Amino acid sequence: MALVHLADGADLAGFRRAIRRLVAAGAAPEDVIWRSGEDGDLFGAGSADFVGTDAADFVDGGEAGPAPPLALPRVVGAAVEAVVCHRDPERYALLHRLIWRVLHGERTVLEARSDPLVHRLAGMQQAIRRDIHKMHAFLRFRRVTAESGERFVAWFEPEHFILEAVADFFADRFPGFAWSILTPVGSLHWDGAALDFGPPGTRGAAMPDDSVETAWRAYYEATFNPARLNPTMMRSEMPKKYWRNLPETQAIPHLIRTAPSRVTAMLEKEAAMPLKRNPDKAVAALPDQAPKSLAELNRIIAASEPLVPGATRAVLGEGPVGAALAFVGEQPGDQEDLQGRPFVGPAGQLLDRAMAEAGIDRTEAYVTNAVKHFKFEQRGKRRIHQKPTAGEVRHYRWWLMRELDFVHPRLVVALGATAVLALAGKALPIARCRGEARLEGRPGFITVHPSYLLRLPDEDARHAAYAAFLDDLRHVRAILERRPAS
């Protein structure tokens, strides 16, 4: 007979050491008495062959040295981790029986859910999960002002030994301020950087006044619908044992008592005459929401968040409202993002040159992009431009269309595939559609993006492509001259 004495609460480490040793010694579950600190002196140590007052003494002492670790299936490990948190004094003995069976030909015993031992352990695991869940839910912090600034304290009475099991949850959730969780079996403290476990606390230590509680109680009362009174349901989800530490539950008796009369009062009030409000005026105010000018639209664009974060600012279109010609490019590049102006980088300079050669005055044209924010991938110090996705183009389309409505050009030049996608609402092959085109009802012209010319590797091809681009721009000019302003 062996007597194992483990520490208070969930002594996972102690249990692990002990079970290794017991397995190495071939001790069967019926030959071991498990005892933990909180049990008191229930069992005499009379018939024990070896006794440890402390797990470490018992397990690692003597000549045997530390026992080798056990290789257990993962689900068994998970069950052990959960079940040691349970208050049941038999928890270690049950786990020992489970491990014994796993090691004696029943590796998959946990899958037989209807087995009495498995069923009981599953019930314990469920109780632990529930306890943890309720602690996540029903713990309330109260604010105290300490010299070091804000600090939050909570008092909670868990049913099982779950303090360590919930530590990560609260540390993940509340990293930015200092807090303490006090319970009757131990406490947990966070200083903004590290977790620290301490001795049990007292309820009184977590009862400072917190004015936010008044607001919380008001919210709790107001969000209750007296017409749907169902206290049984409430009690099954929020058992009474939790009530005494929840600030809002003080309101419950009153809410239940007054619910029927509130409903009656509500139904009786039905006959009251509605306030007179002039519906026409109110409804007429409604559609008045679209931006009224290009400047107003630009304010909206500038205030909007980039779809893909990273851009310095939105790059707005440039040029006179009423310009005969509008150029639509893809999206701002590195230079454009830094300067906040469209077409100022290498591609823009190339466009300037071509426009000048084709006899188009850039200051009289309107220049903009389909997408208003720079998107890039950081490679070392360089920000490498990334093509906008179809989704992003569609996202910015609403703005582009409004923008062009305000500028109202006689001809819109789509520079490259992205501009075509934005203007036509669908992808079209540039090579085949190059030239004059209707772009969703707008007179348009499709050509390549000037950056395409920059990317061509060989000189001859570049020259030929530039000449073709120039041809396109001359063509654009000819269209405008042929079609005088109406």
Add this chain to the structure above:
Amino acid sequence: MDQTFVARLRILADAAKYDASCASSGAPKRVAGANGLGSTTGGAICHAYTPDGRCISLLKILMTNYCLYDCAYCINRRSSNVRRARFTVEEVVKLTVAFYKRNCIEGLFLSSGIVRSADHTMEQMMLVARRLRHEENFAGYIHLKAIPEASPWLIEQAGLWADRLSINLELAAERSLERLAPEKNGGSIRAAMGQMHERIAQAQEEKRHFAPAGQSTQMIVGADDATDAAVLGASATLYRAYALKRVYYSAFSPIPEASRALPVKPPPLQRENRLYQADWLLRCYGFTVEEIAAGGEGGMLDLEIDPKLAWALKHRDRFPVDVNRADKEMLLRVPGLGTRAVESILRTRRHRTLRLDDIGRLTSGLKRLLPFLIAADHRPVRLTDRLDLRRRLLQPARQLSLF
């Protein structure tokens, strides 16, 4: 917090309580950075329950209960005499953070009456979400109720910050909408849902953050004459066409000073309950709307028994089912067996032959399933054929309600 603030909070929480969506589930797991606040766990955490049995997971409030619209079923309609209040963007942000830091909530569910214009209203809500994320480094849950008439770009901006967006359909039938919510338009509601669906799907493909918990909607039940079958039919279409994550059903609740256009008597709350059960059958159990409706009469679900039992009682020829042999689809149709129990049965079955006491350890619905299930030591002798089976199965429920 000062008195007038708390008074406004009461008004704006009271005005928001008729919206049934409250869950905080579906967002990807997330924790706050070093100086941030909040996390999402993937599952819902209900921080409190009110005496109506419903949970509080989110701070559910309106930005304002002033409204230009006049939807008959709504307490905030412009012709209602209720007291009005409004919050600023700043105030909603502060309140959310204050409650969150005390571990009272999982996040914010923000809705609003329509004031000034749809865009203005939508923008206010979007700004709350943006400030929470940007300035408070808030990583908790945010659900915004989108205004379908707002400009698409605003709804899209909202999707950058919110975990879930929803647009309430409110009434399944277009003609009810016309009668009870004259300023609303079923077409623009569906168009906005469609747009949202497209954006959510795209963002998923491109691995961008855009309303990762998807979109949901709410339908009010009992304010018009739509049958349960019609309501469920609308839901099935919404699930299919827009990949909605949830459809919430809200039994029309008496409101102070209700409009005369409404039925005098509210529908039984049980109807809402049955619709939720039917919704589960639709989403998780492989039932079709027609099958569910066939369990009831005239397009209405049976209020006395749940829709699965109702279906089983009308299809006795399919039972009893052998727990040791039947396939998953059929096990899922046995009253008293939930998806979890069915999973457990399938796993355990590989190791042993199931007897009644085994099943008793796998589900709490043993009594109910006895007439429908064959186990190694149990064969319901013509129990399934008994004429009074329905009454016998009802009995325990009646007894329970005595307490």
